[in-house]
Amino acid sequence: MPSKKALVRRPSPRLAEGLVTHIEREKVDTDLAVEQWEAYVEALRTHGWETIEVDPADDCPDSVFVEDTVVMYRNVALIARPGADSRRAETAGVEEAVAGLGCSVNWIWDPGTLEGGDVLKIGDTVYVGRGGRTNAAGVQQLRAAFEPLGARVVAAPVSKVLHLKSAVTALPDGTVIGHIPKMDTPSLFARFLPVPEEAGSHVVLLGGDKLLMAASAPKTAELFADLGYEPVVVDISEFEKLEGCVTCLSVRLRELYT
Numbered sequence: 001m002p003s004k005k006a007l008v009r010r011p012s013p014r015l016a017e018g019l020v021t022h023i024e025r026e027k028v029d030t031d032l033a034v035e036q037w038e039a040y041v042e043a044l045r046t047h048g049w050e051t052i053e054v055d056p057a058d059d060c061p062d063s064v065f066v067e068d069t070v071v072m073y074r075n076v077a078l079i080a081r082p083g084a085d086s087r088r089a090e091t092a093g094v095e096e097a098v099a100g101l102g103c104s105v106n107w108i109w110d111p112g113t114l115e116g117g118d119v120l121k122i123g124d125t126v127y128v129g130r131g132g133r134t135n136a137a138g139v140q141q142l143r144a145a146f147e148p149l150g151a152r153v154v155a156a157p158v159s160k161v162l163h164l165k166s167a168v169t170a171l172p173d174g175t176v177i178g179h180i181p182k183m184d185t186p187s188l189f190a191r192f193l194p195v196p197e198e199a200g201s202h203v204v205l206l207g208g209d210k211l212l213m214a215a216s217a218p219k220t221a222e223l224f225a226d227l228g229y230e231p232v233v234v235d236i237s238e239f240e241k242l243e244g245c246v247t248c249l250s251v252r253l254r255e256l257y258t
């Protein structure tokens with residue numbers, strides 16, 4: 001049976017100092033962020049995911065965005081090397097967590113940089129965003145790590161948003177969804193559905209027809225409901241102020257057969 005485990009990481013007390021790159025800085029309410037994070041974790045649990053808390057990294061403001069620190073393919077955990085210097089110290093705790101779960105561990109090395117938010121897996125196709133946080137050496141190392149395992153790695157330019165998955169994710173049937181004004185190359189994706197809101201581009205597949213998505217994309221939630229999906233909506237306003245989205249708050253481990 002495929003596993004349904006998800007890594008999460010409690011927000012740092014320094015969350016409000018997190019990086020912002022493509023948006024204006026807004027004041028973050030850290031207490032509200034903790035409440036929102038707890039509700040997010042509860043939504044995963046309610047839908048059958050066993051959540052595993054990586055040891056907190058209180059000195060790293062962006063550590064709650066755990067997705068950026070590791071990329072899973074089958075049972076291999078590729079430890080990221082964040083393009084943002086202030087995020088480099090986040091990976092140690094994540095490496096410990098995935099090793100403890102029995103994953104094989106591999107690493108992105110200097111001069112490569114890669115953040116998990118730049119990697120979108122659809123079946124055995126692994127799209128990787130080449131943008132502000134992931135460089136060409138990081139893309140090459142991702143290919144070298146995953147292609148021998150059966151992945152087809154497709155690189156995509158990213159210039160308008162932080163990460164590839166800030167622009168696109170995918171529905172359970174593999175249809176890529178994205179908000180066109182934020183995309184560099186919509187034509188890269190063979191089956192593509194445009195969505196009316198930027199935050200509507202981000203879904204976490206909870207299983208079956210259930211899609212975890214942000215409260216800030218009500219029109220897209222309606223569109224998905226009309227297509228027979230079941231949106232599960234969480235408010236993540238405090239993380240959105242730091243360019244976070246629903247995908248970046250967890251890493252799902254679906255292929256651990258231990």
Ligand SMILES: NC(=O)NCCC[C@H](N)C(=O)O
Nearest residue numbers: 018019065117242243244248
């Ligand atoms: N995968 C993601 O979308 N991660 C969001 C990271 C936000 C954080 N403030 C950063 O700039 O690194």
